[in-house]
Amino acid sequence: MHTFRPRRRQWMAALAAGIAGAALPALASAPKTAVEVWKDPSCGCCQDWVTHMEQNGFAVTVHETGNAAVRARLGLPTRLGSCHTALAGGYLLEGHVPAADVRKLLQQKPKALGLAVPGMPVGSPGMDGPEYKGRKDPYDVLLVTRNLMNSDVSTRVFTSYR
Incomplete structure (x- = not known):
């Protein structure tokens, strides 16, 4: 009976490692969303x-x-x-837009030019250093x-950080 438990633990550990190992290639091969920055x-x-975006899975x-x-x-x-x-x-991204908002934009696919964080607010990604x-x-x-009729640009709050 004592030999069963260690073997069972070994088998469970091997099974868990196999499942995790099988998932890793799928995660590693998931395509990253391309972002081009000027x-x-x-x-x-x-x-x-840029580092914030790369750390959040963007290429x-x-x-x-x-x-x-x-x-x-x-x-x-x-x-x-x-x-x-x-x-x-x-989509256009202007300024220090958080990666989570970019993901949300890409999932929702609204009819828009994109997202903007005007200025350089302290605490936004890239403006949050030590x-x-x-x-x-x-x-x-x-x-x-x-507006497609007159080319006027308008905005509304997409996400508010307080």
Whole structure:
């Protein structure tokens, strides 16, 4: 009877390892969502946002060319601007948009230009380093839409961080 329990434990451990091992290739092979970013080469907070996105499962390509031209080309007004502009799944991402909101956007697929976090709010991803000593300012992630009749851009709150 004593030999049964250790063998049973060994068998259960081997079974658990086999199940976990079988799941790992599926997770490893899951395609990452591509994100293309335009930023200034010397912007540290932009690089911190890129790291945030990579840590949350996005495959990021960075263009160190600044973002004003691409923002204008994509039709985002400067009043909604920030220090970097990105594209993911056909949507524009302006500024320090949290990865969770990008995932939510890509799942919901609204008719929109994308998401924007105007300015550089402290506490948002990339603006949350140790130099801010835990400070978290309130900010909104805005869903940006364009009226097809007159090309006016409007926003509504997508997520609010307080």
